[in-house]
Amino acid sequence: GNPNVGKSTVFNNLTGLKQHTGNWPGKTVTNAQGYCRYRDTTYVLVDIPGTYSLMAHSAEEEVARNFICFGEPDAVIVVCDATCLERNFNLVLQTIEITDQVVVCVNLMDEAKKKNIRIDLDVLSAKLGVPVVGTTARKKKSLDKLMLSVYDLLHSNEEKTPVKIQYIKPIEDAVA
Structure with missing residues (x-):
């Protein structure tokens, strides 16, 4: 997800680890790994640096891009900020173009509610054609819903049909 959307808080509360959290870009600059047991499965969760795009312009963004594009994750949770959701869609759409194994985590739902922002998940x-879950990272119950979506995504045989952006022909030809 983008910087300052609660990625490390989600990670900490799922793994029980204590990754340092802070409200500034570049706070997380490397990957951190932790484990989360849900139902009959142990997941390796990776907290990666915040990025606005997979087109890396900084060392942190390069770490994030490399993991999503080349790290072969079984699934990607894209954590977004419910109070300014539109700012997060560039990264969400780029991630969906790379893999259909995506769960969108709309975090900070409590803050959105305070601002009278309503999101129909x-x-x-x-x-988007992928699971979308609303969370408040500090509340374990909402994170259980997130892990249920990850579990269902990885254990389902249903065909996935994520949104695919149709570009104009010259762009499609250039990236083909």
């Missing part, structure tokens, strides 16, 4: 999920 079901509609968003239908439009």
Whole structure:
């Protein structure tokens, strides 16, 4: 996810680790690994640096891009900020173009509620074609819903149909 959306807080509360959290870009500059047991599966979770795009412009963004593109994750959780969701869609769409094994975690739902922001997670999920879960990272119950979505994604035989951006022909030809 983007910087300052609660990625490390989600990671810490799922793994029980204590990755340092802070409210500034570049806070996480390397990958951290932890374990989360959910149902009958132990997951290796990786906390990667925040990035606005997979087009790396800094060392942190390069670490994030390299893990998502070349680290062969079984699934990617893209953590987003519910209070300014539109700012997060560039990264969400780029990630969905790379893999259909994506769960979008719309974090800070409590802050969005305080600002009278309402997000229809079901509609968003239908439009993106991937699971979308609302969370408040400090509340374990909402993280259980997130892990259920990851579990279902990895254990389902359903065909996935994530949104695919159709570019104009010259761009499609250039990237083909």
